[in-house]
Amino acid sequence: MASITPIFQDFQTAAPFATTVAVGGLSLLLVSYTVRGYISSHKKGPSKLPPVPVVPGLPVIGNLLQLTEKKPHKTFAKWAEIYGPIYSIRTGASTIVVLNSADVSKEAMVTRYSSISTRKLSTALKILTSDKCMVATSDYNEFHKTVKRHILANVLGANAQKRHRCHRDTMVENVSSKLHALTRNSPLQAVNFRKIFECELFGLSLKEALGNDLKSIYVEELGSTLSKDDIFKVLVTDLMEGAIEVDWRDFFPYLRWIPNKSVELKLQRAASRRQAVMNALIKEQKARIASGEELNCYLDYLLSEANTLTIEQISMLVWEAIIEAADTTLVTTEWAMYELARDLNQQDRLYREIRDVCGSDMITEEHLSQLPYLNAVFHETLRRHNPVPVIPLRYAHEDTQLGGYHVPAGSEIAINIYGCNMDKKQWENPEEWKPERFLDEKYDSADLQKTMAFGAGRRACAGSLQASLIACTSIGRLVQEFEWRLKDGEEENVDTVKLTSQKLHPMQAIVKPRN
Numbered sequence: 001m002a003s004i005t006p007i008f009q010d011f012q013t014a015a016p017f018a019t020t021v022a023v024g025g026l027s028l029l030l031v032s033y034t035v036r037g038y039i040s041s042h043k044k045g046p047s048k049l050p051p052v053p054v055v056p057g058l059p060v061i062g063n064l065l066q067l068t069e070k071k072p073h074k075t076f077a078k079w080a081e082i083y084g085p086i087y088s089i090r091t092g093a094s095t096i097v098v099l100n101s102a103d104v105s106k107e108a109m110v111t112r113y114s115s116i117s118t119r120k121l122s123t124a125l126k127i128l129t130s131d132k133c134m135v136a137t138s139d140y141n142e143f144h145k146t147v148k149r150h151i152l153a154n155v156l157g158a159n160a161q162k163r164h165r166c167h168r169d170t171m172v173e174n175v176s177s178k179l180h181a182l183t184r185n186s187p188l189q190a191v192n193f194r195k196i197f198e199c200e201l202f203g204l205s206l207k208e209a210l211g212n213d214l215k216s217i218y219v220e221e222l223g224s225t226l227s228k229d230d231i232f233k234v235l236v237t238d239l240m241e242g243a244i245e246v247d248w249r250d251f252f253p254y255l256r257w258i259p260n261k262s263v264e265l266k267l268q269r270a271a272s273r274r275q276a277v278m279n280a281l282i283k284e285q286k287a288r289i290a291s292g293e294e295l296n297c298y299l300d301y302l303l304s305e306a307n308t309l310t311i312e313q314i315s316m317l318v319w320e321a322i323i324e325a326a327d328t329t330l331v332t333t334e335w336a337m338y339e340l341a342r343d344l345n346q347q348d349r350l351y352r353e354i355r356d357v358c359g360s361d362m363i364t365e366e367h368l369s370q371l372p373y374l375n376a377v378f379h380e381t382l383r384r385h386n387p388v389p390v391i392p393l394r395y396a397h398e399d400t401q402l403g404g405y406h407v408p409a410g411s412e413i414a415i416n417i418y419g420c421n422m423d424k425k426q427w428e429n430p431e432e433w434k435p436e437r438f439l440d441e442k443y444d445s446a447d448l449q450k451t452m453a454f455g456a457g458r459r460a461c462a463g464s465l466q467a468s469l470i471a472c473t474s475i476g477r478l479v480q481e482f483e484w485r486l487k488d489g490e491e492e493n494v495d496t497v498k499l500t501s502q503k504l505h506p507m508q509a510i511v512k513p514r515n
Contacts, residue, residue, distance in 0.1 A: 071499060073389035076100060077419035085423075086403040088411070096393070096412045097402065100419030102426060102452060104403040108394070108413055110457040113140075115400035116413050117459070120393060123247040127267045128239055128274075133316040136324070137392070140458060146308070147317055148462060154301040155208055155321055156462045161469065163296050164208055165365070168470055171204045172477050179482060183511050190487040193337055194506035197474070198330055202232055204470075205325035209318050210285050211295030217284065221276035234277050236323050242270040278315045324463060328387040331502045333471045335385035336377055338507045339433045340475075341484035342491055346435065350374060351514075354480045363476040365469055371476065376438035378472050382453040384433045385501045389418040391455060417452050418501075483512045 076098050079087065085101035099105045108116060117140035119132065129137045135151055138144040154160050178196050182189070203213040218225045226234070247263050249256050285299050294300060298321050302314045309317070340347040353373045354363055368374065394413040401407060422430045428437070454461035461467075478484070487508040495504040 071389075071496070073416055073418035073499070076390075076414075076416045077422045080416075080419050081424075085419075086405060094412055095408075095410070096414050097396075097407055098414045098416055098419075099402065100416045101423055102420045105415045105417075105420055105452060106456050108402055108415060109455060109459065112400050112402060113457050113459075115398050116394045116396045116407075118395045118397050120395040120412060122250050123263070124243050124267055127264075127271055128243055130271075130312065130316050133313050134320045135317070135462065136320065146306075147313075150302060150306055150317070151298070151321065152462055153305075154296075154298050155325075156466055158465065161465055164466075167204050167207045168365070168473065171200045171470070172474055174200045174203075175474065176477060176481055179478075179511055180513060183482070183513055187512070188510070190490075190508040191511045192506050193509060194330065194334055194503075197333060198232075198326075199228075201330055201470070202228070202236070202322075202326040205322045207297070208325060209298045209321040210281055211288070211297035211300065217277070217280050219276050219280040221279065222273065226277065231277060232326070234273050235319065236326055238270045239274060239323065240327075242267050274319065275315065278319055282311075282315060282318070325466070329467050329470050331387040331500075332378070332381050332385065332467070333474055334503060334507055335501070336381040336471070336475050337478060337484060337509070338486070338503070339381065339384075340377070340479060341486045341507070341509045343433075344485070346377075347479060347484060350377060350476075350479050354476055358480070363473065363480050365473055367476070368469075368472050371472075372439060373435060374472055374476050376435035377475060378468060379438045379451055380433060380435040383421045383427070383451040384430075386417050386421060386451065386453050387501055388453075389416070389499065389501055391415040391417060420452055481514060483514055485510045485512075 077100060079098075080100035085104050086097065086099055088095050088097045099108055119137055119139055121129065121132065121137060125137060126132075132138045132143075135144065135148050138147070152160070155164070175196055178200075179191065182191055182196075206213050214228065214231075216225050216227050217231065247260055249258065249260060282299065285297075286303075288295070289300060289303070299314070299318050302309065302317060306314060340350065350373055353371055354367075357370045358367055363371075391414070394415075396407055396409055396411045396413060398409045399406065402413075407413075421427065424430060454464040454467075487510060490508050493503070493505045493507075496502060497504050
């Protein structure tokens with residue numbers, strides 16, 4: 001959902017949707033950021049901002065072939081310590097301006113928004129998003145305003161969240177029941193938390209988008225019946241992997257005439273399979289509607305209210321609701337449980353807070369405002385393990401200024417959220433996971449933008465409310481009902497999936513029911 005909204009690359013396993021949009025935005029960065037740095041001051045004369053170090057490269061191609069770094073957001077943050085919070089890099093035929101502090105990033109997202117509100121998509125994202133037919137990847141225009149209004153009205157807005165409350169409650173209950181069953185049958189066996197939570201979160205996304213969960217569906221265009229796991233692979237995993245496909249022609253548009261069939265065929269196959277499954281899902285739901293059965297779901301709403309949209313656009317928007325809800329919230333919740341299982345003192349502190357507030361009652365969403373440490377755990381996890389390390393690239397369609405520097409039209413803007421949250425000028429010991437920092441009175445517990453995890457300004461993530469409700473209630477319930485301890489050796493498994501912040505290896509924990 002923009003669940004913690006949109007989106008980045010090279011996945012060997014299902015990566016956060018940190019969103020499809022995040023994945024695609026970073027694929028451009030993935031193959032390019034070491035080339036050459038420069039930025040010109042808005043004042044006359046040379047820039048006072050030191051350039052990124054230049055490593056000898058090939059003419060025209062520059063340093064593209066020398067790239068081995070898979071986590072550019074971390075390299076960007078290191079460069080920021082030397083060259084300051086804003087600098088630019090050469091990427092083939094393009095210039096990317098990289099922002100690494102909260103102040104200059106908010107300036108870009110709020111103050112200078114009108115100058116840099118458009119997207120420049122990679123070949124992969126053009127194909128996989130039907131050329132911007134999504135809220136997360138569209139330019140800020142009438143289409144974007146319309147479809148964002150639709151998703152807020154039926155899925156992500158405050159009133160919509162009240163209507164979907166039953167789905168969130170069911171999800172948490174199912175996760176709890178599965179954990180109790182596993183600990184009862186195999187009390188000493190480590191639990192794969194991701195496998196359980198991912199399945200239930202995907203089920204919730206299907207209910208919100210289509211009205212019900214499902215175990216399987218026959219897809220006529222593919223000539224086979226797909227299980228729920230197969231559907232997840234086609235709608236989420238395969239698309240995430242496709243979104244990170246790098247087409248070298250993206251960096252040298254004047255060579256677009258040269259064919260690159262292998263990449264195009266792979267992307268078109270993934271998009272075709274996605275569309276076939278969506279067609280089957282929508283066909284099944286249309287039959288339900290024709291029979292007179294109406295459900296509170298996004299598809300029913302769009303079919304009845306979105307009269308200006310084509311059926312192809314509706315299909316893309318329903319898919320967007322599925323993939324976004326099924327992804328980034330998982331990343332945040334898994335990291336939070338990892339950190340709590342790693343530090344039993346912090347886990348015990350959270351348990352005592354929940355016990356004092358809830359007593360013998362199970363934690364519910366109504367309790368969240370009374371649980372400051374739980375909210376601190378959530379925000380600190382977003383800060384330290386942000387699901388979208390770099391916001392999808394924006395495009396400056398006119399000359400503008402950022403951080404006191406001139407940014408010429410045609411530049412692309414990369415907002416390094418990881419760099420903002422690792423800024424030592426703003427955060428003390430930023431490498432540490434320390435929820436207590438958010439108990440300081442200078443932080444408003446209701447301020448979801450404190451870590452910039454949900455962006456800012458007009459393109460702020462529409463799914464911030466849902467993400468916080470799901471993650472906070474789930475974390476609280478899991479700690480309230482179970483004691484968590486990492487499996488031996490698990491503490492060292494902190495590597496992430498390429499450009500994302502998703503754990504490379506699913507968390508393995510020994511789980512013991514309380515009382």
